[in-house]
Amino acid sequence: SQQGEEDPQALSIQEGENATMNCSYKTSINNLQWYRQNSGRGLVHLILIRSNEREKHSGRLRVTLDTSKKSSSLLITASRAADTASYFCATYIYNQGGKLIFGQGTELSVKP
């Protein structure tokens, strides 16, 4: 079963604009991770935020986590055509054997 729900399912923006994707989950977590997937290939790990953190930055990426609302957001600033991909959030729960539970993803299209 899917733990996370992502919103929107698809997002189309112009190069240079910011892209925001949201993820909600159902149970307590140890950390939440964001991944990128290009054209149905392997997953690339983008950023990890732990349950005791509220915000994290990595280059043009900014992730927030609100454990009271069980939600996270991923912001990509100054988007580029190369950012076109599917983005997935995944929750990680230690007492479930360390498996990642993925949302259904947001498909981002950045038009040049």
Place this chain on the structure above:
Amino acid sequence: ETGVTQSPTHLIKTRGQQVTLRCSSQSGHNTVSWYQQALGQGPQFIFQYYREEENGRGNFPPRFSGLQFPNYSSELNVNALELDDSALYLCASSTELLADEQYFGPGTRLTVT
């Protein structure tokens, strides 16, 4: 590059057949997990192996089985293939059982006709 490789890249099988997918992890990665990703969906956890023993399993029937070998390679076997088994199969390895970061391979695209 994550250092995780998978073979083959693509595979076409007929319903009822059996298939073996392979994954090669980085040296020292004792944990490997397998995920199934249907078209348009997020990956779903199949099972995890730690030091050659199955450590956890998702909601998949017994015809999905696996092996992990001492040389950091692993296999996913699927018997009696069904049309719904058509998907991208991803393996992910990590250094320890509860390591936060998992390193994904590029996947094997399986089509069942």
